[in-house]
Amino acid sequence: MxxxxxxxxxxxxxxxxxxxxxxxxxxxxxxxxxxxxxxxxxxxxxxxxxxxxxxxxxxxxxxxxxxxxxxxxxxxxxxxxxxxxxxxxxxxxxxxxxxxxxxxxxxxxxxxxxxxxxxxxxxxxxxxxxxxxxxxxxxxxxxxxxxxxxxxxxxxxxxxxxxxxxxxxxxxDDTEAGGFEATVMGTQGTGGISVYRSGLSSSMNGIPLEGSGKIVQNGREVFKWAVRTVSAGIEQLLRQAGVDREQIDWFIPHSANLRMIESICEKANIPLGKTLQSVQLMGNTSSASIPLALQAGVDSGQLKTGDRLLIYGFGSGLTHAGLIVRWGVPAI
Missing domain, CATH: 3.40.47.10 (Thiolase/Chalcone synthase)
Known part of the structure; x- marks a missing residue:
């Protein structure tokens, strides 16, 4: 709906x-x-x-x-x-x-x-x-x-x-229908062991943790989960909003890894040319990667007021959330 x-x-x-x-x-x-x-x-x-x-x-x-x-x-x-x-x-x-x-x-x-x-x-x-x-x-x-x-x-x-x-x-914004058209989110808590930072507890589900407060990641497992999960979430978003892929102006996924973005685009049938990312020059900045990619689109003149965006974040937890949003920021 x-x-x-x-x-x-x-x-x-x-x-x-x-x-x-x-x-x-x-x-x-x-x-x-x-x-x-x-x-x-x-x-x-x-x-x-x-x-x-x-x-x-x-x-x-x-x-x-x-x-x-x-x-x-x-x-x-x-x-x-x-x-x-x-x-x-x-x-x-x-x-x-x-x-x-x-x-x-x-x-x-x-x-x-x-x-x-x-x-x-x-x-x-x-x-x-x-x-x-x-x-x-x-x-x-x-x-x-x-x-x-x-x-x-x-x-x-x-x-x-x-x-x-x-x-x-x-x-x-009371003047017209607002800028948020669809949302989907989900969690696979059993996958938490695939990417974590150790803290007060030294184990997870009986498995000893490594890293001494640093990031530990099973990149292969996270990669497979993200490609599968995000591509399925995109289908849900499109159905919920009642729009076709061609009506999406820009896809902005979490910039974790350019190869992961390429795989998601291929599986979800979204052109890489319609994707905004920040990973090449800024690396994986976790929750900041999507706004940094949006800013890059603004700075390049690609992102325009009224564009329909498909935003998708995913990461440790394992957790994910996607939205379809109308870009409401005016051009400067």
Whole structure:
């Protein structure tokens, strides 16, 4: 059933750290090569934080870019939803740090951890809360410092990850049907052992964990799950919205790995040329990868107001969420 939405994305801003880690840099750190990395992932370089730069700093810079680019006031934001799996602290939340920095007088603030699907989940929640009438203006932020939890002695994972942040405003729109046309989400919790970061517990379902607080991933299993799950979710979204593939202007999946994106496009019968991604120059930035890809589309002039987007996040959990959205951000 098509959703009756009363919300619209009205502004975007992103930020990545200045420092760049190239494939050539990684060749000096582990046994790898630029050719090997590009062939398997498509990644050429990634941005990484300095020792004293954390997720809240990236998120704040992205929000400042949003505010200044689109001349948006933040004073009447009534909820801050921050998607992150790498907060500065266990608590206070990144969302609370954002509220404190901008001095927003009356707003809720909460972090959401759905890993690489976090931005999609946060958009889904923002639309639901605004459409229900509970909120009118929600700041959706996704920020990650994945390189701080990356094991740089593990050549299979250290080549993947980068840092970055993106923010969008989701606002009430009573003038016409809103910008959200369909949504789908799901979870396969039994697959959590395939990609995790160890924490307070040293085992999962009786299986000892590795990594000492760093990312551990079974890339082959995650790859197979993502291609199968996302392609099936795309079919559900198209049926729910009552649209054909040809009516989708842009596909924006989580930028985990260019080869994974290619496989998803092939299985879902979506042209790679209609796909926006951020993985080649920014690596896998987890929840931030989709807003970074959207920003790239804006900057290149490819993404236009009114375009119909199919957004799909997927990651550890295992969890996934997809949406069909009308792009409501005005051209600048």
């Amino acid at each position: 098509t959703l009756v939405s009363r919300s619209r994305i009205t502004a975007i801003g992103t930020y990545v750290p200045e420092r760049i880690l190239t494939n050539e840099d990684l060749e000096k750190m582990v046994e790898t090569s630029d050719e090997w990395i590009v062939q398997r992932t498509g990644i050429q370089e990634r941005h990484i934080t300095s020792d004293d730069e954390f997720t809240s700093h990236l998120c704040i810079r992205a929000i400042e870019k949003l505010r200044d680019t689109y001349n948006k006031s933040l004073e009447d934001v009534d909820l801050i939803l921050t998607a992150t799996t790498t907060p500065d602290y266990s608590f206070p939340s990144v969302a609370c740090q954002i509220q404190g920095h901008f001095g927003i007088a009356s707003t809720g603030a909460v972090d959401l951890n759905a890993t690489c699907a976090g931005f999609s989940y946060a958009l889904h929640l923002a639309n639901g809360l605004i459409t229900s009438g509970l909120h009118r203006k929600i700041l959706v932020v996704a920020g990650e410092t994945m390189t701080k939890i990356t094991d740089y002695s593990d050549r299979s994972t250290c080549i993947l990850f980068g840092d970055g942040a993106g923010a969008v405003l989701v606002e009430r």
